Amino acid sequence: MxxxxxxxxxxxxxxxxxxxxxxxxxxxxxxxxxxxxxxxxxxxxxxxxxxxxxxxxxxxxxxxxxxxxxxxSRRKKGYDTALDLEWALRAYDHVCGDPDWKGASKEACRLRVAEILGVEEAERQKWSERLRKKINERNDQN
Structure with a gap:
């Protein structure tokens, strides 16, 4: 309570x-x-x-x-804080590097990260799209 x-x-x-x-x-x-x-x-x-x-x-x-x-605040939905984004990107890199996920699409990897991080199933598709944009931003910076 x-x-x-x-x-x-x-x-x-x-x-x-x-x-x-x-x-x-x-x-x-x-x-x-x-x-x-x-x-x-x-x-x-x-x-x-x-x-x-x-x-x-x-x-x-x-x-x-x-x-x-x-x-x-870390209570925000998604990964709106820098720390939440960092955890999402680390999880994504880990899933993409996992041999069991080698042939999986990028979208499937993003959805797996959403599942790992506890994003509600109804929100996973939108969350995955936001993560895709953040990954692209990270790649553009490098």
Missing amino acids: SKKGGIQTRGSAWGSTPEELNRNMRKSIIDQQWHNFQETNDLECLAQICEHADYFGNEEVGVRLAGTLRDL
Whole structure:
């Protein structure tokens, strides 16, 4: 069971003007997500805090900070972090070098990597295509 709590909406989110209502709701979200982060150390909680914090009219700061935190998180689907991509590429190189897979197509090797890394079966085809693009990028750099 998750240690995270829900967003507290007991009266603290009410305000007499739309601006006060917005500020109070954002404060409630930030308070709750900070509590959640302290319980779980989940970077997604910090990312949500960044999205709701006040940057004096420059919302792009919060979006950029949240994106950076999400890039550091290993909970993302696929291989959106650099570490996940590195593991996927290593697994691909290993499968391609395996004598049992010598005659297999590149697509079959990518799908095998998806299976090894625990990608859900319904998502494997899309994941394989994204991995193909990353492999091509790696090959272009070398």
